[in-house]
Amino acid sequence: xxxxxxxxxxxxxxxxxxxxxxxxxxxxxxxxxxxxxxxxxxxxxxxxxxxxxxxxxxxxxxxxxxxxxxxxxxxxxxxxxxxxxxxxxxxxxxxxxxxxxxxxxxxxxxxxxxxxxxxxxxxxxxxxxxxxxxxxxxxxxxxxxxxxxxxxxxxxxxxxxxxxxxxxxxxxxxxxxxxxxxxxxxxxxxxxxxxxxxxxxxxxxxxxxxxxxxxxxxxxxxxxxxxxxxxxxxxxxxxxxxxxxxxxxxxxxxxxxxxxxxxxxxxxxxxxxxxxxxxxxxxxxxxxxxxxxxxxxxxxxxxxxxxxxxxxxxxxxxxxxxxxxxxxxxxxxxxxxxxxxxxxxxxxxxxxxxxxxxxxxxxxxxxxxxxxxxxxxxxxxxxxxxxxxxxxxxxxxxxxxxxxxxxxxxxxxxxxxxxxxxxxxxxxxxxxxxxxxxxxxxxxxxxxxxxxxxxxxxxxxxxxxxxxxxxxxxxxxxxxxxxxxxxxxxxxxxxxxxxxxxxxxxxxxxxxxxxxxxxxxxxxxxxxxxxxxxxxxxxxxxxxxxxxxxxxxxxxxxxxxxxxxxxxxxxxxxxxxxxxxxxxxxxxxxxxxxxxxxxxxxxxx
Ligand code: SF4
Numbered sequence: 001x002x003x004x005x006x007x008x009x010x011x012x013x014x015x016x017x018x019x020x021x022x023x024x025x026x027x028x029x030x031x032x033x034x035x036x037x038x039x040x041x042x043x044x045x046x047x048x049x050x051x052x053x054x055x056x057x058x059x060x061x062x063x064x065x066x067x068x069x070x071x072x073x074x075x076x077x078x079x080x081x082x083x084x085x086x087x088x089x090x091x092x093x094x095x096x097x098x099x100x101x102x103x104x105x106x107x108x109x110x111x112x113x114x115x116x117x118x119x120x121x122x123x124x125x126x127x128x129x130x131x132x133x134x135x136x137x138x139x140x141x142x143x144x145x146x147x148x149x150x151x152x153x154x155x156x157x158x159x160x161x162x163x164x165x166x167x168x169x170x171x172x173x174x175x176x177x178x179x180x181x182x183x184x185x186x187x188x189x190x191x192x193x194x195x196x197x198x199x200x201x202x203x204x205x206x207x208x209x210x211x212x213x214x215x216x217x218x219x220x221x222x223x224x225x226x227x228x229x230x231x232x233x234x235x236x237x238x239x240x241x242x243x244x245x246x247x248x249x250x251x252x253x254x255x256x257x258x259x260x261x262x263x264x265x266x267x268x269x270x271x272x273x274x275x276x277x278x279x280x281x282x283x284x285x286x287x288x289x290x291x292x293x294x295x296x297x298x299x300x301x302x303x304x305x306x307x308x309x310x311x312x313x314x315x316x317x318x319x320x321x322x323x324x325x326x327x328x329x330x331x332x333x334x335x336x337x338x339x340x341x342x343x344x345x346x347x348x349x350x351x352x353x354x355x356x357x358x359x360x361x362x363x364x365x366x367x368x369x370x371x372x373x374x375x376x377x378x379x380x381x382x383x384x385x386x387x388x389x390x391x392x393x394x395x396x397x398x399x400x401x402x403x404x405x406x407x408x409x410x411x412x413x414x415x416x417x418x419x420x421x422x423x424x425x426x427x428x429x430x431x432x433x434x435x436x437x438x439x440x441x442x443x444x445x446x447x448x449x450x451x452x453x454x455x456x457x458x459x460x461x462x463x464x465x466x467x468x469x470x471x472x473x474x475x476x477x478x479x480x481x482x483x484x485x486x487x488x489x490x491x492x493x494x495x496x497x498x499x500x501x502x503x504x505x506x507x508x509x510x511x512x513x514x515x516x517x518x519x520x521x522x523x524x525x526x527x528x529x530x531x532x533x534x535x536x537x538x539x540x541x542x543x544x545x546x547x548x549x550x551x552x553x554x555x556x557x558x559x560x561x562x563x564x565x566x567x568x569x570x571x572x573x574x575x576x577x578x579x580x581x582x583x584x585x586x587x588x589x590x591x592x593x594x595x596x597x598x599x600x601x602x603x604x605x
Contacts, residue, residue, distance in 0.1 A: 008279045009037050010047050011058045014074060026055040027185065028077040030124050032086035032093075032116035033107035034286060035061035036293045037279040040301060042141055042177075043084050048276035049178050050185055055079075061283070062108065062115045065123050071131035079188040081128045082181070083169070084141030085120035087292070089521060091155050094118060097489065097517035098548065099155065106295075110288030121147075125167040136194040138184060139163065140173035145318050146523035148174050148204045148258055149237060149249050150220040152230065152531040154520040159224040159531075162249070162256040164206055170195035172204040175318055176304060178273060179262045202262030207255045210248035214257065215240040219250035231536035234528040239373060242321075264305070264322040271330035274301075280341070298338055299350035299412065302331055302396065306354040307361070307386070308416060309376025310444070311455045312490065312518060312526035315354045321377070323353075325360045328396050332403065339405035346406060349436075351397065352413025357426055360392035375525075378418055379455045390423030397429050410436040417441055417465035418457040431472050435480065439469065442485040445493065446504045453492030453529065453542055459504070466508060484510050488554040489518040489545045491529040495553060495576040502560040502569070502585055515555045560585055 011017045012035060017025070027050055031043040039045050047057045058077075064070040086093065086107055094113065096102055104111040117123035121143045128137050147163035164172050171194040173180045180202035187197055198205060210216060217236055218229040233249070240247055247258040265273075280297075282290050303325040306315050331351065338344055353359065363369040363377065364387040377383045401409045411434045420427055431439075441462075445451050448458045466482070473480050486501065487493075505511065520527035529535055529542050545551055553575070556568035566586060573579050 006284050008277070009035070009283050010044070010051065011074065012061065012283060012285070017056075017058065017074060020056075022056050024056070024075050025058045025077040026050075026079045026189070027057050028074060028081045029057065029059045030063060030071075030081060030083045030128065031059060031061050032084065032090055032120040032124070033061065033292075034109055034115075034290050035059050035283040036290060037281060037283065038293065038296065039274055039276075039278055040296045040299070042087060044278065045273065045276075046082070046140075046177055046181055048278060049273055050181060052272075052276060053182060053185065055185055055189075063124075063127075065117050065120075065127040068127070068131040071127050076132050076135060079185060080136040080138055080170075080194055081132070082138045082140065083121055083124045083128065083144075083167075084139070085124075085143035086116065086141065089143045089146065090116055090118055090120035091153075092519060092521055095155060097519040097551075104291065106291040109282070109286040109290050111291045112288075119143075119166075121163055121169075122167045125169045129168065136170045136188070137167075138171045138173060138181075138194055139167055139169040140177045140181075142314065142318050144169075144172050145174035146314055146521065148172055149217065149247070149256060150223050150233070150251070151522045152520065152527055153522060154527070154530075159220070159230065161220050161251055162204070164204060164256055165251055165254075171197060173202055174204060174258075175202050175261050175320060176265075177202065177262070178265065178269075198257070199259065201259050204256055204258040207248075207257045208253075210250075210255050211246055211257060214246040214248040217247055217249040221250075221252070227532040227534070231528060231532045231534060231539075234525070234536045238375065238525075242373065243371075261320055264320060264324045267325060267327045267330075270304075270324060270326045274326060274330055274334060280338075296350075298341070298344060298348055299352075300331055300334055300338075300348060301353055302326055302351050302356075302359045302393075303353040306358060307363075307377035308355060308358075309374070309379055309455050311453060311529070312444075312487065312521075312524055314521050314524055316375070317523050319354060321375070322363075323358045323361050325392075328392070328399060331396060332399055335400055335403055335406065339403065344405070346408065348400060348406060348409045350410060350412035351400060352411055354413070355416050356411045356413035357390050357393055357415045357419055357423055357430075358388065359390075359396065361386065361388035361390075363387070376455055378416060379457070382418065382422065386422075388419055388422050390419065390426030393423075394426040394429045397434055401433060408436070410434055412436070412440075414440070414442050416457075418461040420461070420465055420468060427468070428472075431469065432476065438481045438483045440483050440485065441465070444485065444487045445490065445497070445501060446486075447493070447497045447500050450490060450493045450497050453535065454487075454490060454526070463508075482510065483513050485516060486512055486558055487516050487518050488558055489551040491518070491526055491544045492542050493545060493554065494543050495550060495557075495572050496578060498554045498557040499573065499576060499578045499581055499585070502557040503581060505558070506560060506585060511561050512558050515558045517551060517555060 105113045108115040153160045222229040244260040305323040365385040520530040553572040556565040559565045
C-alpha cells in the first residue's frame with residue numbers, strides 16, 4: 001500500500017510541527033482514540049475544522065497520561081487544550097455490561113485494550129493541568145456530553161457530579177461541536193478566558209450564580225439522595241433544553257450552567273466540513289490495523305441526528321433530534337475520491353448515519369417544530385408533520401452505484417422499518433441493490449410492554465415488514481436472510497417477556513446472531529428508568545432486571561436455537577411458571593431436570 005506522507009496529517013509530534021514550520025500550536029487536541037484522519041472520527045474532524053479557520057492544531061492520540069513529558073511533547077499550546085475520551089464513553093469502551101474488561105478496543109492499533117484511562121476525560125484533563133500550569137482545558141465528545149449534569153453512573157452504581165466538576169475543566173462542549181469550538185477559539189484568540197465564556201450554545205460552564213431566566217434543576221445533592229428528584233431532573237432537562245432554555249443545576253455552592261444545544265448545520269456547512277483534506281487513513285506511525293477504521297474505511301456519512309428517540313440510545317442526546325444532511329453532490333464527490341484509494345475494490349460498505357433512511361428527512365411544520373415536545377417523531381406513531389419520503393435517499397443510492405469504479409453500494413447503518421409505508425421507493429431500491437448478504441434490523445424487542453418502555457415500534461410494523469421483505473425476496477427469486485437485533489436485560493423486560501420473545505422468534509423463523517445486553521450508559525431515558533425503577537414521565541413502576549442470573553437467562557432465551565441454551569431456557573421457563581411453553585420452544589416436552597442438565601447449569605454459574 002502507498003504510504004501517505006505524514007505532512008498530509010495534522011502534526012502529532014515536534015518533528016511534524018517542524019515540517020510545517022511551526023514552533024508552537026494554538027490548540028492541542030487530546031484523544032482517547034488512535035488518530036485516524038477520517039471524518040467518521042470526531043477529533044480529527046474538529047481539528048480539521050479549526051485548521052480551516054487558520055489555527056495551528058496538533059493531535060495527541062492515546063498519550064501516556066501518567067507521564068507529563070508525553071503530554072508536553074508538542075509544547076504548550078497558545079490558546080487551549082481540547083480533550084475527548086474518543087468515539088465512545090471510556091467506561092463503555094472498556095467494560096462489558098457484566099462489568100468485565102473487554103478483550104478488544106476497536107479504536108486502538110491491534111485492538112489492544114488499556115491504551116486509554118478509565119474516565120478518560122477526567123484523567124486527561126488532570127494530566128494536562130499538571131503538565132501545563134494554568135492552561136485552559138475544554139472537554140467534549142460523547143463522554144463529556146452525556147455526563148454534563150449530575151448523572152447515574154452504572155460502574156460506580158451511584159449518581160456522580162457533572163464531569164465539569166470532577167475533571168476541573170474550564171468549559172464543556174456537548175453535542176456536535178464544530179460551531180461552539182469555532183466560537184471558543186475565536187474568543188480565546190481575542191484574549192477571553194474559556195472559563196468566563198458564558199452564553200455559547202452547546203456548552204456548559206461552572207458559575208457562582210444561575211443566570212436570570214434559566215430553568216433550575218434539582219441539585220446534585222437532591223438527585224443523588226432521591227430517585228424521585230433524579231426522575232424530575234431528567235424530565236425537566238428533556239423538556240427545557242428542547243425549548244432553547246438555559247439549564248442550571250446547583251452542585252454545592254456552585255452552579256453547572258448548560259446553554260441550549262448548538263444550532264443544527266445546514267447542507268452547505270456540512271459539505272464544507274467533509275471537503276476538508278482528510279487523508280482517510282490512520283497516521284503512518286501505526287504498524288497494526290485499527291479495527292474501527294477497517295470497518296468504516298469505505299463508508300460514507302450522509303447525515304447526522306436521529307428523530308427515533310429510542311429510550312436506550314445516546315445518539316439523540318449527542319447528535320440531536322434534527323437530521324442534518326449533506327448534499328448529494330458532496331457525498332458523490334467523496335465516493336468518487338474513494339474510488340482512487342489504492343485498496344478500493346469497488347464496494348462502498350455503507351451510506352448512512354445513525355439511521356440510514358432518515359437522510360434528508362425533516363419536520364415540515366416549522367412553527368409546530370419550535371413548540372414540539374415529542375422526544376420522537378416516530379413513536380408512538382409516525383407524526384403527520386414528518387417529511388420522510390425517502391426519495392432523496394433512494395436517488396442518492398442510485399446515483400452512487402452509477403459512479404465509475406463503483407460495483408456495489410451497501411447500507412449497513414440501521415433502517416427504521418416503521419417508515420415502510422412512507423418510503424416504498426427507498427425500500428424497493430434497498431432490497432433490490434443495497435443489502436449485502438443478510439438484512440439486519442433492530443426491533444430490540446417484539447413484546448408491546450417492552451417496546452413501550454424502549455419507545456420502539458411494536459410487533460405490528462415488524463410483522464408487516466417481514467411479510468414485505470420475504471415477498472419481495474420471493475418475487476426477485478433471491479434467497480436472503482434477515483437478522484434481528486434484540487436487547488436482553490432492558491428495563492421493562494421480564495423473563496416472561498423474554499419467553500414470549502423467544503417464541504416469537506421461533507414462530508417467525510428468526511435467529512439472532514449476537515445478543516446485546518443492555519448497558520445503562522449515562523444520560524439516557526432507559527438509564528434513568530434503570531436507576532429509579534420508574535418511567536420519569538408517567539411515574540409508572542417498571543421492572544428492572546438487575547439480577548445477573550435473570551440477565552443471563554434472558555440472553556439464553558434469545559439464543560433459543562442453540563443447544564447450549566437448553567438448560568438455562570428450562571430454568572427460565574420454570575422460574576416464570578411457563579413450563580408449558582417448553583414443548584414449542586425446545587421442540588419437545590421440557591426435559592425433566594436431569595442430573596446432567598443440573599451439572600451443566602452449576603458449572604456455568
Ligand atoms: S411536529 Fe412531528 S415531525 Fe415535527 S418535530 Fe414534532 S414530532 Fe417531529
